[in-house]
Amino acid sequence: MITLNELDELLFTIKKQFDYDFSDYSKASMLRRINRFMTINNMKNAVDLKFELINKPAIFQDFINEIVVNVSEFFRDPSFFKSLQQKVFPYLESYPKINIWSAGCSFGEETYSLNILLNENNLFSKSRIYATDISSNAIERSRKGIYDNGNFKEYTKNYYECGGKESLKNYFISDEKHSMIQSELKQNILFSNHNLVADGVFKECQLILCRNVLIYFNNELQNKALELFYESLPVHGFLAIGKKESLRFSSVYENFKEIDREEKIYQKIK
Amino acid sequence: MKPELIVIGGSAGAFEAILSILNHLDKNINIPIVIVLHRLRNTVSSFEAILQRNTHYLVKEIEDKQKIEQGCIYTAPADYHLLLEEDLSFSLDVSEAVNFSRPSIDVTFESFSTILKEKCCGILLSGSNHDGANGLKIIAENNGTTIIQDCNEAEFAMMPKAAKTIYNQHQELNTTNIINTLNNEYR
Numbered sequence: 001m002i003t004l005n006e007l008d009e010l011l012f013t014i015k016k017q018f019d020y021d022f023s024d025y026s027k028a029s030m031l032r033r034i035n036r037f038m039t040i041n042n043m044k045n046a047v048d049l050k051f052e053l054i055n056k057p058a059i060f061q062d063f064i065n066e067i068v069v070n071v072s073e074f075f076r077d078p079s080f081f082k083s084l085q086q087k088v089f090p091y092l093e094s095y096p097k098i099n100i101w102s103a104g105c106s107f108g109e110e111t112y113s114l115n116i117l118l119n120e121n122n123l124f125s126k127s128r129i130y131a132t133d134i135s136s137n138a139i140e141r142s143r144k145g146i147y148d149n150g151n152f153k154e155y156t157k158n159y160y161e162c163g164g165k166e167s168l169k170n171y172f173i174s175d176e177k178h179s180m181i182q183s184e185l186k187q188n189i190l191f192s193n194h195n196l197v198a199d200g201v202f203k204e205c206q207l208i209l210c211r212n213v214l215i216y217f218n219n220e221l222q223n224k225a226l227e228l229f230y231e232s233l234p235v236h237g238f239l240a241i242g243k244k245e246s247l248r249f250s251s252v253y254e255n256f257k258e259i260d261r262e263e264k265i266y267q268k269i270k
Numbered sequence: 271m272k273p274e275l276i277v278i279g280g281s282a283g284a285f286e287a288i289l290s291i292l293n294h295l296d297k298n299i300n301i302p303i304v305i306v307l308h309r310l311r312n313t314v315s316s317f318e319a320i321l322q323r324n325t326h327y328l329v330k331e332i333e334d335k336q337k338i339e340q341g342c343i344y345t346a347p348a349d350y351h352l353l354l355e356e357d358l359s360f361s362l363d364v365s366e367a368v369n370f371s372r373p374s375i376d377v378t379f380e381s382f383s384t385i386l387k388e389k390c391c392g393i394l395l396s397g398s399n400h401d402g403a404n405g406l407k408i409i410a411e412n413n414g415t416t417i418i419q420d421c422n423e424a425e426f427a428m429m430p431k432a433a434k435t436i437y438n439q440h441q442e443l444n445t446t447n448i449i450n451t452l453n454n455e456y457r
Contacts (some may be wrong), residue, residue, distance in 0.1 A: 004356065026361045028353035033365070063438065069365045076349075215334045215362045216361050218355075222335070243336050244347050244362055 002033050006046040010034070017054060020064065024030060024221035026051055033067040040066070046211065054092050065137040069216060071108040073151065075113045076211075077243055078161035080263045085163060087259050088238050089121050092206060098127045101205040101232060103196065103215030105131040108142030108181075112171075113159075114209060115185050120165050124263075127185075132201055133196030145181035149174065196225045201232045211264075212242040219249060226250040233268045240265045273415055274390040275338065276301055276452070277382050279405070281397030282309040283425025285317075287445050288395065292325040292343070294449045299456045300341040303327065306378045308371050308397070309348045318345055334362045346373040353381040369401035379405025382395040388413040393448065394440075395419045397429030417451070420444040451456030 001012065006228045007030060011022050022030060033123035034049070041059075045048050051060045075081055092098050102111040118124045133139050152168070159168045188238040194202070196213070210228050214222045222245075229239055230252040239256065241264045247253045278288060284307060286313070309315060327343040331335070340356045340372050346352040350362040352373050368374035375394070379402060392409040394402045395430040396419055410416045416439075418430035423444045433440060443451060 026353070026355065026363075028355050028361045028364050028385075029365075031384065032353065032363070032381065069363065071365050190377070212362075212364045215350075216366070219335055242334070244332065244350060246336075249335065255383075 002031070002049065004031065004047045007031055007034065010046060010050065013050060015094070018060060018269055022067075024197065024214050024224075025216050026218055029069070029216050030067065033069065037066045050198050065135055067136070068133075068135045070106045070135065070138050072109040073158075074109045074155035075146075075158035075162050075164075076110070077263070080211075080240070080243065080265075081113065081117060081162035081259045082263060083263045084240065087120060088207065088240075088265060089117075089123060091124055091236070091238070092127075095206060096126065098123060098207070099144055099203055099205040100127060100129045101203070101208045101210075101212040102129055102131040103194070103208060103229070105133050105142055105184075105191070106138050107147075108145055108191075109147070110211065111189060111211065112145060112181050112185060113141065115189065116159075116164070116168075117162070119185070127188055129189045130205065131189050131191045134193070134195045134197075135140045136193055139193055145186060146178050147172075147180075149177055149179055152179065172173055196228065197221060201228060203232065204234055205232055205237065206234065207238045207240070209240050211240060212245070214241060214245050215216070223250045226252050230255060230268065235270065236270055237268050238265060239268070247269065273301065273456075274386060274389040275304065275382070276311070276391045276393065276456075277304040277306065277378060278307045278393045279379065279397075279402040280395035281371075281399060281401065281426070281429060283396035283398075284419075286425070287448075289320070289324050290445050291440070291449055291452070292321065292327070294453075295325070296453045296457050297326050298450070301456050302338050302340060303343045304332075304346070304352070304374050304382070305343065306346040306352060306373050306377070308373070308375075310335070315348075320403050322360040328350045332360050332362070335359050346378065348373075351377045353377070354385045356385060361381070361451065364389055369399060371401050374399060375384070375402035376405040381457075383409040383412045383414055386414065391417070393417045393419075394430055394433050396424035398426040398428045399428060400432040402429055403432040403436055406440065410439060415455075416440045417448060418442050420447070 015021050015041050105111045120128050156168045255270050257269045259265040318329050329343045332344050352435040392406050394406050406416050418433050418440045421427040421430050
């Protein structure tokens with residue numbers, strides 16, 4: 001187990017040696033992830049951990065994959081997806097082409113959930129989704145789009161709660177253990193590596209989805225990411241953040257109007 | 271050293287105890303209180319509204335990076351783990367469930383204790399699983415104050431019992447004595 005002081009030193013070393021900058025991530029969350037990684041890998045203290053990271057490149061990749069939280073699910077917060085369809089999709093209809101940025105896409109659950117709803121609302125054919133994540137492991141798994149069957153009962157329930165019109169299973173090819181998303185639902189998605197800390201604007205997007213990603217950042221980094229989103233949106237473009245995240249402390253707060261206060265959907269007004 | 275914060279964890283059967291404690295807390299007490307209760311996901315809950323009717327504190331459901339203030343009761347939102355930063359702001363986390371729970375009381379107790387050390391008072395109430403026992407032990411080992419609900423009084427005793435089994439130095443008190451202790455200590 002490592003202490004808060006050791007954490008700062010470790011993050012400094014990682015920045016110097018590997019060019020990954022986690023110094024503005026939430027310390028509380030980092031400490032928890034790193035201690036979890038150490039428990040799984042039987043490392044006793046900060047010295048052990050540093051030695052392994054510096055001397056074994058494969059361990060470093062595992063480390064990155066483990067400390068970047070990649071837990072997600074299909075149609076998390078059904079009330080959010082319901083609101084998105086009711087309050088945002090009608091605007092999107094008016095565009096000839098729609099670019100959407102799914103930022104911090106983890107293993108793809110959120111991105112594919114969105115794509116299924118675009119399909120059911122006849123927006124699929126004119127939509128292009130840019131799904132990005134800092135972790136190359138996450139990008140790879142998103143591209144594959146294979147999920148454990150065990151959670152599908154919950155996913156199906158969520159899907160119907162947000163107004164799903166089909167049978168969720170129709171969007172997957174399944175065997176006894178796993179379900180793979182239909183390849184048509186991958187065609188309009190471009191998965192790529194993007195680091196919200198270090199990389200800039202890459203495309204103007206009418207909708208940006210970034211839910212439960214900012215919680216892993218401190219205030220400064222949250223603000224930086226929100227400025228990046230602001231710059232990536234046209235006026236009247238939409239931003240959706242996590243239900244318990246907030247724009248209130250950011251420098252771009254004044255430039256957005258609330259579309260749904262509860263579900264944290266915002267529209268850029270200037 | 272008087273604690274800077276009280277953190278209460280509970281599950282099945284804890285709600286009544288929490289209401290009773292808040293109702294009888296001396297009106298001069300304003301030490302921040304954080305409540306982590308296992309709750310249903312995706313349901314509209316009137317939990318905060320009911321708490322507000324039973325306390326002189328201001329009740330707030332936690333938002334990410336919110337700073338702790340005196341005179342406030344903070345509730346952990348459903349479906350997130352709750353952590354504490356060095357600057358005494360909250361962080362939320364959607365990583366995997368611990369003890370089948372998110373929020374997990376263990377996760378919150380451990381994170382709060384890491385920051386607050388002896389200034390943390392942890393209270394574990396009724397519940398029908400083992401969540402919170404490890405975390406409460408960590409608070410005790412960091413010289414914080416630890417209280418479990420009397421196992422004979424708790425509607426579901428598994429939770430306080432689990433805490434007692436792995437660490438036998440917690441104060442075991444019924445609701446009335448929890449109220450008296452808090453009123454004596456923090457007035």
